[in-house]
Amino acid sequence: MTISSSTLVPPCSLPHLPLEPLSIVQMLAGSRLYIFLDYDGTLTPIVPVPANAVLSPLMKDTLVSLTERYPVGIVTGRGRSAITKFLTEEIIHKVSLAASHGFDIHMLNGKMLHVGDNHQMSNFRRFKDALREYISEFPTGCCIEETGYSISLHYRNVKKEEWAVVESMLDSLISRYIGLIRKDGKMVFETRLDIDWNKGKAIEYIISNITHPNDTLNDIFVIYIGDDITDEDGFQSVNKYPNHLSIIVSPDEELGRPTHAEYRLCDPAEVHDFLNMLLQL
């Protein structure tokens, strides 16, 4: 594998992804395409209530067509049951799924990977029980979203002056348990097992399991599209492959941090246009 560690770049230097099929055909140069996609903020806009992040009919149609044409992986912080509802039965069985930030992998070839041993999982379950019990004492507006492998504390509906309170209350609870870590996303604190595993490692694991046995790295072209801090692991992993596109979804003015992504699309509507264009190649 050609390992070339990527570097963080300021958002102002990030090129907008060309949306002309010819440019992409030239980039692909005959290699086999593998597409990995985050869900929230990438395939759907970020919405006030996480449960309402439903796929638009247009995006759904495009995804269905995409899965019929290319190997597609969905790499999400959502748990398997939540993402299954959003993607629907029509799509979920046609993609490789890395749910819970890659801790829960179900691949197109039927192979699965669950990260975390029994002891770690039982300790985590006790933490989740405690958070569920104490959530009513957190500032108003907090809501919990549970998966088997992480528990998200959403604070997008909490008053700004109380965000620090949410953070310190959660940290205090986490500190009472061994082997857990807090990861921060857009208006969400996620607690999960403190294991060296992430979306990027999940992508690499899936690629190593679903690519054709005779494929060399030069035969494949890997695309990852994501919008959040946790997607940086995905960008870094994809950047290791000789042929790749790492794409962050963000309006220029909102990307207030450096990123490992090498290209940018403005919003899920542009992601839709880009995916649709891949269908025309």
Ligand SMILES: [Mg+2]
């Ligand atoms: Mg996202």
